[in-house]
Amino acid sequence: MxxxxxxxxxxxxxxxxxxxxxxxxxxxxxxxxxxxxxxxxxxxxxxxxxxxxxxxxxxxxxxxxxxxxxxxxxxxxxxxxxxxxxxxxxxxxxxxxxxxVAAEDFESVQSTLRTELGDEYQTHFQTIHETPLATASIGQVHRAVLADGRKVVLKVQRADIEITIRQDIEVLTGLAMLADRVEALAAWGPSDLVRQLAPILIRELDFGREKQNLQHFTKSLSRFDDEVVVPQPVEHLCTRRVLVMQELVGTPISKIHAARDGITDPSCDEPSPTSALCETMAKVYLSMVFEEGLFHADPHSGNLLLLADGRLGILDFGMVGRIDETLRETIEEMLIAVSHGDQNQLTRLIRRVGDPPPTLDESALAIDLSDFVGTYGQQSLGGFDMTGALNDISRILHRHSIKLPNQSALLLKMMVSLEGTLREMGARFDSLQVVKQFAHKTMLRRISPTRRIRQARRIYLESENFAQLAPDQILQLLTQARRGELRMTLMHSHLGPTVNRLVLGLMTSAVFLGSSLMLAFEVNPVLFPENPFLGFTRVSVMGLTGVVGSIVVMLRLLMAINRSGHLNRKGDD
Known part of the structure; x- marks a missing residue:
């Protein structure tokens, strides 16, 4: 430490x-x-x-x-x-x-509002409902009416929650450092995991980010105005700890049942309202992924509303995911590989997008992916089980200790949650077909002249930058080599146990040698000083203890080396 x-x-x-x-x-x-x-x-x-x-x-x-x-x-x-x-x-x-968690008392809520919006915060509101609409670990939501009559909801952060979160992050960091010392847990990189997750927890404390997300999605989904509604933030009343936004009134998707809309009759060819809503959900979310590269990461049924005018309302933009063009193209290639039954290409793509461990068994991974492609690659569009496919690919990644980048994992979470919500609503359309339609559009975009020109421009700029920097860096490297200042840092892995065994063997040998000398010179105290026992006389106690102890340690060391399978060289009998 x-x-x-x-x-x-x-x-x-x-x-x-x-x-x-x-x-x-x-x-x-x-x-x-x-x-x-x-x-x-x-x-x-x-x-x-x-x-x-x-x-x-x-x-x-x-x-x-x-x-x-x-x-x-x-x-x-x-x-x-x-x-x-x-x-x-x-x-x-x-x-x-x-x-x-229990609701925070309204006095604490008022104190936060007073701190964030000023002592005269009440002039902005006609009323604020004291009973919270919803509570969570970081904040709670209250209904309110603005001075101009607009109905809004207030998301207010709990008092002292930031101190608690930051304290727990410090503790988590310490626990991760301890977990790094446990061989079974070290393979997952606990410290790296906490370093990745800590910023996500800190971002949850800044409601200003959620306000920006609301503004961004309002603009990016403007072409779906007759189908989708995103709450509008009231900008002059939004701070880091308070978020005021338009109230959406409707029926949560979790309370909508397929039977209510007549989906139970398979002979009916007319699309039901719920079926149309499912198509809108799939279209909007896949548009976020394949066209915008920024998506709402938590589309569970509690965050989706069916409004009175039939539009879809989306709530809770505290967690969003972002994917770049490279990851988007890799997803498209994965879909093509699965549909064509090409497990070799799928293996290469998974290795590209994930973080495989050094000890990855590629043949075992190829076998698992071959089974996966054999199961899902031959399914008809109408019968494709996307949730099962996503869960199975997650099991394969977990089994082989392949870690995904945060954004890839968020995308996986979003797809599983979206598919689960669609199934809960009894959707009768094929989600995979919708995915393939978007993938087809993006494939056309990839071969478009505009993208090729943009790609050529990027390559030219990178080449020009390399041509400018490379000569100076090469000269600097040669100068350091001539002066004898060139340094090389070598990183090793899995050498800890080997070094520990080497040091233990050397120490045991030294103890054995010293104890043998003590036996030879009959160092006091001794056993059997006058009367021999089984032919032994004047046996040094410390020498005997050292010899026996070193022999026990050496036997244990040999057993440990033998268990690891590295006692003999490969090919030796």
Whole structure:
């Protein structure tokens, strides 16, 4: 541990203790769940008195994160969209994470409004409903009416939540450093994962970003004005901790049932209102991905409304994803590879977009992808199971420890959530066909003269930059070599155990040699000083202890080397 980390550890000592107590409870419960006849197996219980050992491991992880508080809940909600890291089963369970936090008292809400909008904030509103419309770990939402009569909703950040989140991020960083030392966890790079997720948690605290997202999507989806509505922010009342936006009144998609709209009759050829809404949802979200490169990352049924005029209302733009042109083109190539049954091309694309470990078994990955292509590549358009395909590809990535970039994982999460919402509504159209239509448009865009000209211009500018910088850098390199100042940094991996065994072997040899000398010179204290025992006399106690101990260590070292399979060279008998 670095010396500079000691003040941080001391500052968060109480929080460390709380977290370790929770992890200890659920960790012991997980261990006890393996043994049915242990008498104290039911020692740990939840609030309802049910033994924690009776829950599945995934449920215990979700319950532990819920008990640990806002930052860990947010972390779990983010990891729910990373099945490549946690696996589809745990990812599905983490989708059930809810904050379950009590509403903050209205006096605290008023204090935040007064701090952010000024002492005369009430002049901007006719009324503010004291009962919150919704609560979450970071903030809560209240209905209100502006002075000009417009109905709005206020999203107000909880008091001191930023301090709590930042404190928990520091603790998470410390836990990740400890996890890096556990061989089974180190392969996933816990510290790197926390470094990636921490900015996402911090961005959730800035409501100004959500205001910008609302403005951007209002502009980018303007061509869908008769089909889609995005809440308009009230700019002069929006701050970092307060967001005021237009209230959308409608029926949540989660409360719309297919049977209500007559979808249960398969002989009916007329598209139902719900079917038309599903087509609009698919069209809008895939337009975000394939045309805009910026998408709403959480299209679950609670964030989508059916308005009275039949339009789709989209809520909660706190989490958005962005993909660049290269990733978009890779997705298109993946769709083509799956539809053509080309597992070799799919393998190359996954290696390109993901972060495979150095120990990746490429033949095993190729076999898994061959099975995947064989299962989904031959399905008809109408019967294509997109959710199953996305979950299966997540399992393959998780099995082979292939990590996706954050934006790729967000896109995967969005597609799974969108497909789940469409299925929940009983959509009767083919989502894969819609995807292929957008992919076809983007393929035409890729071969368009405009893109070729833009690509040629970029290559020219990069070549010109290289031509300007390369000579100076080469001369600098030659100058350093001539002066003897050239340095080379070599990075190694998996050498830690080898070095540790080498040092342990040298130390054991030294102890064995020194103990042998002590036996030879009969260093006091000695055993059997006068009467020999089995022919031994004047045996040095310290020498005997050292010899026996070094022999035990050497035997253990040989067993460890033998277990690792590196005792003999390859090909030796």
């Amino acid at each position: 670095r010396i500079t980390a000691i003040p941080q550890l001391y500052r968060n000592l109480r929080r460390w203790r709380e977290i370790l107590v929770v992890l200890q409870r659920y960790g012991l419960a997980d261990w006890l769940s393996r043994y049915q006849r242990v008498p104290f197996r039911d020692a740990f219980k939840d609030r309802r008195g049910v033994s924690l050992a009776e829950y599945s491991r995934e449920e215990r992880v979700r319950m532990a994160l819920t008990e640990l508080g806002p930052a860990f809940i947010k972390l779990g909600q983010i990891l729910a969209g990373r099945p490549d890291l946690v696996g589809p089963e745990l990812g599905e369970e983490l989708k059930r994470l809810r904050s379950n």
